[in-house]
Amino acid sequence: MSPYLVSPVTNCGRSCVGLDVEPASANLLSEAREGPEAVGEREALSDGNSTRDALRGLFARLAAGEREALGEVYDLAATRLYGLALWRTGDPADAEEVVQEVFVRLAERHERLADVHDPIGWLLTVTHRAAVDRLRRRRVRAAEPIESCGYLVAPGGEPERRLDAARASRELAHLPPPQREVLFLHHFLGLSFAAIGAVVGAPLFTVASRHRLGIARLRRRFVEEESR
Known part of the structure; x- marks a missing residue:
């Protein structure tokens, strides 16, 4: 079984989905504190051959009219899509709406x-675009603080790992959306900068710059915390 387990999280005010990403959380915090040389080997969550092949098969079934395959796509991908939408919109409720929009579009097309x-x-590309569109359309309203949504969780295991996951969620919440999005896609979904550029529609150097600025801000x- 993969070490990355989907876990329910209910501290958002609404029901949301959590992603157990213990190694990725620790690596992100290590890079922010000590630089890239402190980071261990990254493990991709979303672009492994098994997931990619499974989704290709499910897309082929959907194209052939097998609508029940939609639920299987949801089981494989919804957690990752929710994470991208959450870190882009900064709002758990908006993130849920974005994921719904993506799957409606998937069914319609x-x-x-x-x-x-x-x-x-x-x-991921459709999710990114839907999240950006939702931000543009969003009315001014009170939103659940993103740092209160423990999307990145570590069920069980070592207390230090759980603290890493909680802090990763909290620290990412303070970044601008474009930087937050790049760090999530790179560290937690294992995408290369080139793959991220294809998802968000940005040149490679822009993606690399957003990553560098996000790490520098962290x-x-x-x-600042250590000097207090």
């Missing part, structure tokens, strides 16, 4: 899915 060669990339926060 099912006949086109046979030509999709990278299903997880396609899903590092400043650590320095």
